[in-house]
Amino acid sequence: MRRRRTRTGGQPIGRLVLGLLLGVTLAWAAPAGAGGYADRVVETVLPNGLKLIMLEDHKAPVVVFQLYYRVGSRNESLGHTGLSHILEHVMFKGTDKVGPEEYSKIIQRNGGRTNAWTTEDATTYYATLASDRVGVVIDLESDRMTNLKLTDEVFLPERSVIMEERRLRVDNNPVSDLFEQLSSTSYAAHPYQFPVIGWMSDVAQATLADALLHYRTYYIPNNAFIVAVGDFDHTKLGDQIAAAFGPIPSQAPPPQVRAIEPPQRGERRVEVRRQAQLPFVALAHHVPNLRANDAAALEVLAAILSGGDSARLHQELVYRSRLAREAGASYDYTNIDPGLFTVYAQPLPGKSAAAVEAALQHELQRVADAEPTPRELEKAKNGIEAQFVFAQDSLFYQAMELGEYEVAGDWRRIDDYLPAVRAVTAADVLRAARTYLRPENRTTAVLVPDPPVAAPTGADRVPKGMIN
Amino acid sequence: MRTLVPIAALAGLLVPALATGLGPTVVQETLPNGAVLLVSEQHNLPMVLVRVVLDAGARRDPSGKGGLASLTADLLTEGTATRSAQQIKDAIDFIGGALGTDADTDYAVASLQVLRKDLDTGLDLLADVLLHPAFKPEEMVRRREATLASIRADQDDPTAVAQKAFQRALYGDTPYGHPVEGTEESLGRITRADVQEFFKHWYGPGGAAIVVVGDLSVAEAREDFTRAFAAWHGPPPSPFVYPPLEEPAARELRIDKPVTQAGIVMGHLGIARANPDYETIAVMNYVLGSGGFSSRLMDSIRTQAGLAYSVASMFSANKSPGPFEIVMQTKNASVDEAMARARQQVELIRDQPVSADELQEAKRYLTGSFPLRLDSNGKIADFIAQAWFYGLGMDYADVYIQRVNAVTIEDVQRVAQAYLHPERFIEVVVTNAADTDQAPAPH
Numbered sequence: 001m002r003r004r005r006t007r008t009g010g011q012p013i014g015r016l017v018l019g020l021l022l023g024v025t026l027a028w029a030a031p032a033g034a035g036g037y038a039d040r041v042v043e044t045v046l047p048n049g050l051k052l053i054m055l056e057d058h059k060a061p062v063v064v065f066q067l068y069y070r071v072g073s074r075n076e077s078l079g080h081t082g083l084s085h086i087l088e089h090v091m092f093k094g095t096d097k098v099g100p101e102e103y104s105k106i107i108q109r110n111g112g113r114t115n116a117w118t119t120e121d122a123t124t125y126y127a128t129l130a131s132d133r134v135g136v137v138i139d140l141e142s143d144r145m146t147n148l149k150l151t152d153e154v155f156l157p158e159r160s161v162i163m164e165e166r167r168l169r170v171d172n173n174p175v176s177d178l179f180e181q182l183s184s185t186s187y188a189a190h191p192y193q194f195p196v197i198g199w200m201s202d203v204a205q206a207t208l209a210d211a212l213l214h215y216r217t218y219y220i221p222n223n224a225f226i227v228a229v230g231d232f233d234h235t236k237l238g239d240q241i242a243a244a245f246g247p248i249p250s251q252a253p254p255p256q257v258r259a260i261e262p263p264q265r266g267e268r269r270v271e272v273r274r275q276a277q278l279p280f281v282a283l284a285h286h287v288p289n290l291r292a293n294d295a296a297a298l299e300v301l302a303a304i305l306s307g308g309d310s311a312r313l314h315q316e317l318v319y320r321s322r323l324a325r326e327a328g329a330s331y332d333y334t335n336i337d338p339g340l341f342t343v344y345a346q347p348l349p350g351k352s353a354a355a356v357e358a359a360l361q362h363e364l365q366r367v368a369d370a371e372p373t374p375r376e377l378e379k380a381k382n383g384i385e386a387q388f389v390f391a392q393d394s395l396f397y398q399a400m401e402l403g404e405y406e407v408a409g410d411w412r413r414i415d416d417y418l419p420a421v422r423a424v425t426a427a428d429v430l431r432a433a434r435t436y437l438r439p440e441n442r443t444t445a446v447l448v449p450d451p452p453v454a455a456p457t458g459a460d461r462v463p464k465g466m467i468n
Numbered sequence: 469m470r471t472l473v474p475i476a477a478l479a480g481l482l483v484p485a486l487a488t489g490l491g492p493t494v495v496q497e498t499l500p501n502g503a504v505l506l507v508s509e510q511h512n513l514p515m516v517l518v519r520v521v522l523d524a525g526a527r528r529d530p531s532g533k534g535g536l537a538s539l540t541a542d543l544l545t546e547g548t549a550t551r552s553a554q555q556i557k558d559a560i561d562f563i564g565g566a567l568g569t570d571a572d573t574d575y576a577v578a579s580l581q582v583l584r585k586d587l588d589t590g591l592d593l594l595a596d597v598l599l600h601p602a603f604k605p606e607e608m609v610r611r612r613e614a615t616l617a618s619i620r621a622d623q624d625d626p627t628a629v630a631q632k633a634f635q636r637a638l639y640g641d642t643p644y645g646h647p648v649e650g651t652e653e654s655l656g657r658i659t660r661a662d663v664q665e666f667f668k669h670w671y672g673p674g675g676a677a678i679v680v681v682g683d684l685s686v687a688e689a690r691e692d693f694t695r696a697f698a699a700w701h702g703p704p705p706s707p708f709v710y711p712p713l714e715e716p717a718a719r720e721l722r723i724d725k726p727v728t729q730a731g732i733v734m735g736h737l738g739i740a741r742a743n744p745d746y747e748t749i750a751v752m753n754y755v756l757g758s759g760g761f762s763s764r765l766m767d768s769i770r771t772q773a774g775l776a777y778s779v780a781s782m783f784s785a786n787k788s789p790g791p792f793e794i795v796m797q798t799k800n801a802s803v804d805e806a807m808a809r810a811r812q813q814v815e816l817i818r819d820q821p822v823s824a825d826e827l828q829e830a831k832r833y834l835t836g837s838f839p840l841r842l843d844s845n846g847k848i849a850d851f852i853a854q855a856w857f858y859g860l861g862m863d864y865a866d867v868y869i870q871r872v873n874a875v876t877i878e879d880v881q882r883v884a885q886a887y888l889h890p891e892r893f894i895e896v897v898v899t900n901a902a903d904t905d906q907a908p909a910p911h
Contacts (some may be wrong), residue, residue, distance in 0.1 A: 059512045060843035092761070101771050104761035109829045111836015129841055157774030167729035167775035168797050172622055231761045275726055308561035310554065319554070322610065325617035348617050379562045384566025386583050392513055393844045 038415050042234045048250040049222025054234040063134045063230035064399045067127040067141050069260040071218035073196045074120045082198015083214045085118040093154040095147035100154050107173045108134045121157040121336045142244035155208045166197050174276035182445035184285050185270040188259040222250040229399040268443040279353035280447035282344035289335050289438045296420035297432035298331050303380035304372050305329040317359050325350045334408040353446050367433040371426035384421050485576045491865030492848045495686045495740045501700050505671035506852050507689045510845050514584040516682035517849045521857050523705050524670035525577040525641040532754040533658050535650015540666045541571040546607040549600040565590050574787045584683045595696040603663050613741025625733030626898035634896045642713050674703025677856045681849040710788040720895040730803050730899035736892040738792035741785040745883050749870035752880045754830040755822050764813045773804045800903035817884045821877045834872045
């Protein structure tokens, strides 16, 4: 229910699809949450500006180590989109000490897992290792913070890889294509309009010099922080990190993003016509982020709309009226700059995008017309509280939560989350819906299958056997 | 009746120092109705996870009725004798929990995740959906519609299209030959009576295991689960026998689709989970194509040539032999080069011994990363469920490490030659024929 980044378009993208195991798994995703951290987290800032955020959790002999650089597509510009993500990829091309792609091999040789991802706001590198091997990633990361070695011989094939990644994620995924257009239409002045992976023509023309300039500008200790969660002694780990990263000099802070999205004064629409099996509809609204008083009410509102199959969007669009195969809402709670509150649905075969759009509008109107019922409010809060506990089952997820809050300003804000949610009233939810989910503040994106899908075959024709 | 399996614990847990193994401490018992209860106490968080594992996977689908197992599993939470679908969803959402049922190729799983304080409510719901599903006709219509829509949406993904065609080409009409969710044709043939019959046969306690992980004692688990499932009765399911399967001859299928990037699947019959070479194959396949950037396929196709973002090889080790597959995506114009490189790597690992470095790296990753597979309650529950279903033993974590450590260079070459057969490759390419400049014809 609480998805901070848009469903498909703005999901974090990384250099490798996750998963390295042979055989089968019974996957059951662990959900979201946060809180109670200030008493347990230790924060240190090295003289060069590098911040360490350490949380001891001794339930398993494992350490999650994540290094965040405060740079993402938010820091990019027209003609140069996708650079942060390109840099993420080429960071694995080695230093004087470590050969191209050796980084992953060294981590894996030590029984660890590693990957990296880029979002609008940040670039993150991580390794998960047995507790006694954490020194390996500390050495590798401190080395490549300053000593990256790049040549065209390694840069150019990697650029081709990223073009393949874009074909995979966007060209072969109509819904992802639509969300890209939704973002680029929602924002006029702010770089959140750019896809994290970059426009194809920008990626195709990116140069080694572009990547190196980005590296020298943003990959400095005073623009980075480390989150470690797991089985360690924070004093020892802090000393180890300080010894490795301490000698790296701080530098002039990178340029700050000045862009502020002006208020939207009227609905915008965008259509994507392309080969696709089914239409898709998404309605996005500009909203404030966690720094605003209304943020908790928007979180609760998102839960009322899509916190489980009993929430309004699923109940009305999927279950009761049988218009959609899926329906949901997402809120960009921890973006650095104000993000979007999006509701979306995919029509069932034979149902029109127009009918689904009208149904989504109707649900937005309902939350703006009347307060949620006391039971709906309580259910939404119970869900958020339970997910806060479940989230702590995963060391990795806890590290990611701390990292996201820190990117958005301060990891300590995690502890404000549950109290703020608990304090939300039905009147707050109504006010938030009226303030932000207005048509004038809305961008509507519609995926139109082209050529048009043939007349419905299976869906409306119920075989006799089904109802006997 | 009660068998204690004291396999030790992860370091750092509040468990006596006599623990020496790597896996979680699991207590195994048999409930009066025949279901196996597997409990691992984990008191670090006030939560409880339950997985009920049943021998009710898609391999049990009758011929021509692919999707029956999946539809049956999906319908469990869509209404019972006393609760409507909405009441079930509302009740679980109100406690912030998760209740789900899902069929896979070999098994079906009902899962519950709740806060400790809500265990009674959650257990009541879980038992109700497992014991008294209503399979209401209107819910069947809804489910079927949703599944058909999802099958339709999958057609946008060239790799998904290739995988389905590969599965069909490899297994034909035998149990592994259809997608778990079924096809547009097979779903139309499934009746309510089929679902009821399927449920009656395969959802009894006799062949089931209940895995419980979390903040409760073994005694509490025994009492709670015995009570919740007291009315659950039924004989063990009849053993599954895979019908005779003749491995098909090599062939290439090209499926024309207006895409800019092709989806490619190449492979042949692989291994069953019980294969004694499983761990040796894991080492070999790590070097070939499952070891991420350490793998040869990734190095050749991505790092050296920049032809793909994702390329991997995998053995799906099911109860019966699952497929061996190499899966990748590349722009239409590079299809032939990428496939040639993949074939070349398969030949190479058969023809020449892997290096000592490669072997050591694979072994160190596979053994060293094992604790990472057990670092949350969710992962512990999945591990226990798999160890039980595939008969690996609750001490499998230690067995696995020993077996991987024992693998030699000669073993790797032996399994490469025994289990990789490029001359039998079924190759499916979903691509834009005009773009690849290649006639869509078999070779």
